[in-house]
Amino acid sequence: ENKKIIFSGIKPSGDLTLGNYLGAIKNWVKLQDDDQYECFYCVVDMHAITVNQTPKDLRRRTLEVLAIYLAAGIDPEKNTVFIQSHVPAHSELSWVLTCNSYMGELGRMTQFKDKSSKGGESIGAGLFNYPVLMAADILLYQTELVPVGKDQIQHLELARDIGNRFNNAYSDTFKIPDGYVSKSSAKIMDLQNPEKKMSKSDENGNGYILIMDPPEVIRKKVSRAVTDTVGKVNYCDEQPGIKNMINIMGTIRGVEPQQIVEEYADKGYADFKKDVAEIIVNELKPIQEKVNELLTNKKELEEIYKNGAQKASYVANKTLRKVMKKVGF
Numbered sequence: 001e002n003k004k005i006i007f008s009g010i011k012p013s014g015d016l017t018l019g020n021y022l023g024a025i026k027n028w029v030k031l032q033d034d035d036q037y038e039c040f041y042c043v044v045d046m047h048a049i050t051v052n053q054t055p056k057d058l059r060r061r062t063l064e065v066l067a068i069y070l071a072a073g074i075d076p077e078k079n080t081v082f083i084q085s086h087v088p089a090h091s092e093l094s095w096v097l098t099c100n101s102y103m104g105e106l107g108r109m110t111q112f113k114d115k116s117s118k119g120g121e122s123i124g125a126g127l128f129n130y131p132v133l134m135a136a137d138i139l140l141y142q143t144e145l146v147p148v149g150k151d152q153i154q155h156l157e158l159a160r161d162i163g164n165r166f167n168n169a170y171s172d173t174f175k176i177p178d179g180y181v182s183k184s185s186a187k188i189m190d191l192q193n194p195e196k197k198m199s200k201s202d203e204n205g206n207g208y209i210l211i212m213d214p215p216e217v218i219r220k221k222v223s224r225a226v227t228d229t230v231g232k233v234n235y236c237d238e239q240p241g242i243k244n245m246i247n248i249m250g251t252i253r254g255v256e257p258q259q260i261v262e263e264y265a266d267k268g269y270a271d272f273k274k275d276v277a278e279i280i281v282n283e284l285k286p287i288q289e290k291v292n293e294l295l296t297n298k299k300e301l302e303e304i305y306k307n308g309a310q311k312a313s314y315v316a317n318k319t320l321r322k323v324m325k326k327v328g329f
């Protein structure tokens, strides 16, 4: 077998948004049917504790994210689907890589700089080391491709640097991963402020749609989405709110923005928004039903994550054993 390994994950630090679904999970589902790839899809719960978490909520959300992966169509038979903390190799490799990383390069990460700018002495060291754990996640599986958003490109670069440094110091051990940018993956923007991406870490609850939002909440949020005074459904940067909703509709329907512009040539924003809301509601409804079903009787979920951890450990431990031997353990 000569399949390309893909690794990706989402951290359960908040409820997942439509952005996580359209920008990540929906693409993962497409990749699983492509024979050239073998995919590892992880719930990266260890990344979530870089900031304070209520244990009960973290546990609930971790299972919910796993359930969302499955409900969205990620097949645990075709992929390795697992929870990061169930595979100790992630922490073990992370320590070895920490000892092969520099304060300087970690300090230069813009995400760390942003998040730590007001923390002073009490900034968590986990926030600083986060990209090393991410490097371990990726390198453990001899990953070739990492689907990443723009915000993660710098971290992927660092993973490549750390991997190369280790290979040079101890002989070839890790495959060096590339970023994978899917043509069909759109960046979904905040409904209230379409200049920034829709994010679960956002404070304004009207700016994002959660995958688990009930239909009436979705309709309300879309109806309140910021638009403009042009009054015509155009696809351009001067109308970022409308552009974003065209992207949402286009990604779900699998059509080009131009087709949507033509369809709504004679219609106003109210009609357009109504249809956008219904398309989101209809896309998410079967997923929500399946998630609730999986979370009601956790037996199936349990079996899936146990199996996944076993499959992932098998691959991860092969890499880890090599690493251990090379560093002299």
Ligand code: ADP
Pocket (backbone or CB within 6 Å): 009, 010, 011, 017, 019, 020, 021, 022, 023, 024, 147, 148, 149, 150, 186, 187, 188, 189, 197, 198, 199, 200, 201
């Ligand atoms: P968040 O910003 O919500 O915390 P993460 O950093 O956990 O999201 O991202 C998890 C995955 O979801 C990544 O692959 C990321 O690119 C994708 N993603 C998150 N938000 C969006 C968005 N608004 N549009 C497109 N993709 C997104």
Ligand code: NA
Pocket (backbone or CB within 6 Å): 031, 032, 033, 034, 035, 036, 037, 038, 039, 078
């Ligand atoms: Na595949």
